[in-house]
Amino acid sequence: MKPGRGSQLKSHKVEIVKGSPFLKTAAIFGANAGGKSNFIKAIELGKYLVLHGTRADELIDYTPFRLSAENKKKDTTLIYHILCNNKKYEYGFSYNDERISHEWLHYITRKTTYIVFSRNQEQSISMPYLQKLNPKDDEFQFLQFIAKATTPKQLFLHELFTHNIHDNTTDVSDVEAVLSWFTDTLKIIFPETPYKQGVVLKAADDEDLKLVINALLSFFDTGIDDVYLKDVEFEKLNIPLNLQRSIKADLSKSEKGETFGALNLDGDLYLIRLFDGDISAKMLMTIHHQNESGAAEYFSLREESDGTKRLFDYIPLILDFIYGDNVFVVDEMERSLHPTLIRKILEIFYLYSNDTPSQLIFSTHESFLMTQHLLRSDEIWLMEKNEGISSLYNIDEKFNPRYDKKLRQSYLDGSYGAIPKLADNKELVEFLNKVKLDHK
Template sequence: MLIRFSVENFLSFSDRQKFSMLPGKGSLKADHKTSKLNGISVLKTAVLFGANASGKSNLIKAIDFGKKMVLRGNKPEKPIDYQKFRLDKQSNINDSRIEYEIQHKGKNYAYGFIFNNELIKEEWLYEIGAKKEIKIFERNFSNKELFDLNYILQKLKKEEEKQFLRFIAKGTPNNQLFLTEIRTRKVRENVSKIDDLLNVIDWFQNSLKVIFPDDKYNEGLKFELKQDVELLTTFEEFLSYFDTGIDGVCLEKVDSENIDIPKPLLEKIREDLLSKKSENIRASIISKGNTTYFLSVKNNDIVTEKFMTKHKVKNANNPEKFDTSNESDGTNRIMDFIPLLMDLLKGDNVFIIDEMERSLHPNLIYDLLDLFLSKSTGINSQLILASHESSLLTQKLLRKDEIWFAVKDNYGASRLHSLEEYNVRFDKEIRKDYLLGRFKAIPRIGNRNKLTVINK
């Protein structure tokens, strides 16, 4: 679970800005909060509103950037590829900063790093509680020792383990995160009692999911449907619930020669699937627009299947099969989100989604959020959205502390604030005030009379 995220000097963010999932003082909708873990409870959802270019997407990009730095790392001798805030000359000199406060594996952690295009200046991991902090490790480029690993080293009894950990720390490139080295250098196999490091890496790898408007989530689930009747039933129940008009789904065998995919790419996939390296890979996925193909191995041969929808036909027993490219963008969007909903309700997932409402009717996006909140009792998952959909801006659906706004100041810097900061009654409908500009998160449209060309 995400407790808090802060960002500084990154894209449109200049001064440090904090996005918090900590509950405010309100007592309404208590089921929107999780049970306390070491004194800290968090909210299950939040929606960030704002005008175009206000910083909503940049906040999500910052969260995703940190995830990629941990999981993918940075190429040796290459600059760290990101953009500082460009509208203040001082920002070119200043470093950037990203920090996550999270809940995972029964503990609360604060993990972050200070960096620039050349190097990681600082990196830290703390276990945090309501009243105390434990420093697990700290890295500071300005210190002679560079790494403080005392907390971990004190737990290790074998000298060779201590030496190995020191070796990894000392060998961490200046432009690489220590957590990335822990993940990629087989430290787990050689050093015990590093559960805190592995827990944080696991959160980035398996819990945090960042989804941008053109992303598809867990396409592989569509391949699993043919082997799992319960999974198929759940998927089709969701299709019926959201009134898509689809009666079922299936995988249809097709000739791979007829797929509109470059032949060299198909050959490469065939080679990979037939190689020994791919023994644990069940299928390769190819998405072409709204069409999804699955290539799998059967009897040492490649089988190509296409994901199809089924529709009832009047005066006929057999359904008509549709290529998903023939379905509406909204229907395809719903099919993309069904695996997401299923994973949300399993628990231990944090979904951060940009423009979830794209191609969806306002009633559908409202119901998606309401469905998650109504079915997540006792489930620790989070759904965090950046949205323009003002129909979500109601206290009938969300708490005040779940509603956030992104605005830009006079110098183009993004700032974040919550509805919790305003004196708003719990029963007041706030959508009208938002559209009138009370919360400062709408476009500032100029004077039409100054449009000289069209006023001639």
């Protein structure tokens, strides 16, 4: 998300790699079914294929554009521009359901582009920059062995991820930096995605973290005064036996003597603990105080509003805003939340990530956010669908609005496109009028 020519909200423009400035936010607006969620799903799919790969007995998760006979048979291409390790990278790949046709990782400086590795349609993988950094015969032979073992359905980057490349080479820091970006930095959140719920649960037993979370709950006017973990019997949670075994197996993978996990069950949130082979559970409770007596009343999370539940998802995200070095991609950020709360979350992000390399990309229908007092015009993107084809464009590049332009009203008036076009459908209007007359 490169900055445009505008100079407003200068703190939203960041440059952690010299010559590669970027914007802290990208807000994607558009009509329902316009393609916003699919755009974010594509980002998630690339991450999944890098980290999890494709099973040998399965096809690659591939969805062609079926409304065009020509494009229906074309490969899909995903490209990521990555700033990490104080360097700029481009990683991308093209694929269909049966094979990865192209794949590349480039390290880009202001003067030169270094090809870390490149894969062509014949499945040949060249590694000129990796070979330069790892000149010993045994090192490069090890990398070549991985390349030759990479099947047509598997990403080479995924194969590097699953092998112990660090201990068998001199310098694979570029590959490791990009893999770390996919594993630790890129965080994708959908409306039903619980984000790091374990952080909220553990806060109930961590006084310092509890102070922060309680302050945020108070700031967002939830009416919650405190959080508490109530001991419950794990066996009485009505968890199917196969799920109980799965939970225990997952927690047992940790080499630590004591491990924790979060479980969302029937709208309630539980902290599951495994210690010396025994499982115990605690249920998250919220504490409110009665108006008259001030006596404490305990509520389960299931009894709280949808908006409060969603805030419990956003609180760990806000903490990660402060910690920095994250790229958040959030679909329908306003789901179940009042527009004022979303604005406050954005303001917190700008305030506390001012000196950290974090970025927030989100889709929304909330036009209330479309103001140049909150977002730069080059941070506002519109997704419009015509004849089944979704196009993403930047409001600053396409319309070049003045710094004092009231963008929201122009958008709702249709001046910028990317809004529902129901009123233009004469057949629908005529049909509804007919239904109305027939009903009389």
